[in-house]
Amino acid sequence: MNGDPHGREAPDDVLVQRARSGDEAALNRLVTRHHQTAYRVALGILGDPEQAADAAQDGFLRAVRALDSFRGDARFRTWLLTIVSNEARGLMRRAGRRRESGLEDESAVVDGAPAVDDVVAAKEEAGMARRFLARLPEKQRLAVQLRVDEGLSFKEVGEIIGSTEGAARVNYHHGIKRLREMMEP
């Protein structure tokens, strides 16, 4: 069972305890809860959906193997995402490439066809913000993504991107500033 008798979801630390004793259902629940974030973190580093899925899976497997060494002084999610981001960087290193962050099609995005109405225009603008986000340098991109989409603290962001809390904050603010500049008419 992954919740309490009142139907409340068991927190991660309880699931981790159960998983340590080989409870497959607890592990499945942790996968269900965190696979989306793990995938997005890997995608933020690799930029390739297939490789991101591989890195997310490898990260989970590595975490399962290392579960006994998880001391619980960090949140399980932060610990897992740190492992996934390391897997993604390792995958990128082994593939011998850096993620392309070129702006070659930026003008095509900016000069796109005019919107039919305000709703479409708003959607296009929102989509454009996402596309610009994907073009930020890795640490800025991850800092914005982890703060906004996943609601992580700067301390957690720092752990995942391999920097201090202060550096994570700086990366986040630089990222937002650059997005603002990119979106200026």
Added chain:
Amino acid sequence: MTNMTCATVQDLLPELATGRLGGGESESVESHLAGCSRCREALDVLTLLTASPPTEAPPELEARIQAAVRQELAMTGTRRAPAAHGARRGWHIPAPAWGLAAAAVLALVMGRTLLPGGEQEPELLALGQEDLPVLLADDGMVAGAPVFDGLSDDDLALLLEELER
């Protein structure tokens, strides 16, 4: 309600944009925003970002990871083989193999160090960085023992990378 600085407000804007900010703080942030165009511009960016949902993982990924984890659990306590993740790539090198592999690499390094300078070396294949002092015979054998048998070049590169840490 307290007066907040731009730095504090901008730290809290992701929570405001996603509706995660509590009442009191929310009021203070809103009050600051009313008189600060710079912070409003930052909020505009976040509002646009949150209006477009983040990328979703492929629908099959959850089940795929769960299957791999199940396979991993099935292997635990029994024999851990290199091909533990048959569903996909087989690069995983199980923990019990590390000692053997490390010993093999050490033996290889020692053997290379002890080779006389002028002696003709067998044809060797360097792995990874050019200055890496570890070489592998191209038939996949180390000192005649097939300890790396079945591992691909990628697996071996990964092993060497791990050993360097």
